[in-house]
Amino acid sequence: MSALLSGREILIVEDELLLRKRLAVYLESQGASCTAVGTFDEGRNALERLPLDYVLANVKLPDGLGLDLIEVAQAQGDVPIVIMTADGGVSAAVDAMRRGASDYLAKPFDPEEVSLVLGRAQSGRRESRLKRHRNQPRNQPTSDKGLFFGDSLDVFRAQLDRVIEADRRLSDKLPPVLIEGETGTGKTSLARWLHANGSRSDKELVVVNCAALPDQLAESELFGHEKGAFSDAKQARIGLFEAADGGTLFLDEIASLSPVLQAKVLTAIEEGRIRKLGSSKQIDVNVRLIAASNQPLKELSANGEFREDLYHRLNLLCFTVPPLRDRGEDALRMADHLLVGLARKYGYKQSAFSDRCRCWISSYEWPGNVRELEHEIERALVLGDASSLEFLGMPGTSGDSGVAWGDASNGDWLNPAWELPQEGFSLEAAIDRLIDLAIEKCGGNVSKAARRIGVARDYIRYRKTKKGK
Known part of the structure; x- marks a missing residue:
């Protein structure tokens, strides 16, 4: 590599x-x-x-x-x-x-x-x-290209701008940044935005997914090795810290690193030095570290699953990207933002969501966050009508039987004699009961049940996890 x-x-x-x-x-x-x-x-x-x-x-x-x-x-x-x-x-x-x-x-x-x-x-x-x-003037405004903030992240954006302003006052030894948030919320996009708008935008941005590094090669990938350091080390090689010298190193899913490597990362941050595998010589590196985790490092640290000293070092400038379900109307604005880029990709000059789809986007909880939303839009563009987009997992779209439970054109599935109880009832419990019934009727096949009730399979998984079932 x-x-x-x-x-x-x-x-x-x-x-x-x-x-x-x-x-x-x-x-x-x-x-x-x-x-x-x-x-x-x-x-x-x-x-x-x-x-x-x-x-x-x-x-x-x-x-x-x-x-x-x-x-x-x-x-x-x-x-x-x-x-x-x-x-x-x-x-x-x-x-x-x-x-x-x-x-x-x-x-x-x-x-x-x-x-x-x-x-x-x-x-x-x-x-x-x-x-x-x-x-360029040092007080030039930052660019939002490729990243959507929305009204729900106004304070978040203001804090990021202050970090960039502080960076421009420093010559080196920029403090690390920690980005936390669920999978699919856009942590990598945010890291790229920070680098592109920061004082090191003219230098390297090196991105690595720590979860994808094999344990036996992770140290060599991050810190490099000397010739003969291990059996397959036929020549010396620089690591990613050295490759990012003067620029930015983004360590995604940093909690996947072993405790030994976490200690080495801490040393690199605090001392600005690394040591290649198989070498006794230390190398000076000037790296702005951005780390990301899909789980709160504070909790992992309290449970002994992440080094406490590294957590406190990373926690200096910490940003938590909220899940899409907590961003209110920004979910719909995000969808419009993504649709523009995806429509351009597939060559559609005119594209829009149907009114029913816009309601669905606003009400669905999006367990897969922005990534799930983007995939749904792209799937709808490829397989549906670009001028009036509807997601395949929406209520009212056809499932494996050809008729969704909520398709009024083929008969209303709701018993017309049913009335709302005077004392009220729990809608959340009713949703869970409907999901359980669908799974039962489909012989335990979750994918088939999801199609029958017009939702994504991940939505059922999310509901089950949320309720601890």
């Missing part, structure tokens, strides 16, 4: 399917996340909606020229773009560099050459961004 490419978002725009797949497989083996498309329009849509670190684009595409993507990349924050040319393509390469491409690759090429070219592109980008950063 390459420290340069680890956690990077890379767009591949190449009409040749085999080459597109080869590039994606190689780059993902180096720790990158790839979006691979085959046309100019798909590439442009991806550039406009995704937070990309690099773009690889072929010169000739079925519906346009890859060279025209250079202007799109520049408009999206000067994303480095490397042009791929066939048969040497000297004239096309010269034209690409003149128009602002970071570099070029002449076909045929070995996928391993890509790492070298992207390394050069990153160096050039760092220098140009540093010049721009020095020439």
Whole structure:
């Protein structure tokens, strides 16, 4: 895995399917996340909606020229773009560099050459961004691009702005930031926003999911190793702390690290030094650490599941992203915000939620938070009517029997003789009873029961967990 490419978002725009797949497989083996498309329009849509670190684009595409993507990349924050040319393509390469491409690759090429070219592109980008950063006023307003705050996070946003203002008054040794919140609330997006709007935006942002690091390799990934440090260490390698030197390191799901590694992270924060695996030499690193957890670290610390000293060190600047169900009308505003980007991705010029869908968005509890909402919108765009979107899990949509329980066009399932009790009743208990009845009628098949009552399977799981059943 390459420290340069680890956690990077890379767009591949190449009409040749085999080459597109080869590039994606190689780059993902180096720790990158790839979006691979085959046309100019798909590439442009991806550039406009995704937070990309690099773009690889072929010169000739079925519906346009890859060279025209250079202007799109520049408009999206000067994303480095490397042009791929066939048969040497000297004239096309010269034209690409003149128009602002970071570099070029002449076909045929070995996928391993890509790492070298992207390394050069990153160096050039760092220098140009540093010049721009020095020439910009220090009190410039921060950008909300790619991140939705809404009315429910006004205070939250104001605090983030104060953190960024404080960062700009410091030359180094920026304090760590802790972001807590349920899975899917947008912790990674917030970390990227903090880096992009902070004083280190011209430097590296290295993103790592600690839960995805194998225990036996986690120390090497974070701190690096010397040649011969273990059986497969055939050459020395820098770790992610060193790769992020001068910039930002985002440790997602930090509670997944072992207590030993937690202690090493604490040392790196407090002393600004690390030691590679198999080395006795300490290396100075200047890293702004952003950590995230989907469980409150205070509770994990109290239960002995997380180092107390590291928790107190991280808790200096702590932000808890509230779940979507606690954000009131912002759930609907968030949906509108996401729909704009997803509609652009799929090429829909006009898209809107139906009135029934808007009511559902406001009332549903969204156990999967923003991630679940985004997936529902994307699924509806692909499989439904973009001009009047409805989610597949909504009451009234067809299930496995072809008729949902609440579909009035096929008969009202509610007994017309039923009346509300004079003394009232518990709606929450009624919902749980309906869920239990659906599961029973479906022979214990939760997915089938979810379809019968017109909700997502995760909603039933959430209700069961909430009630401790």
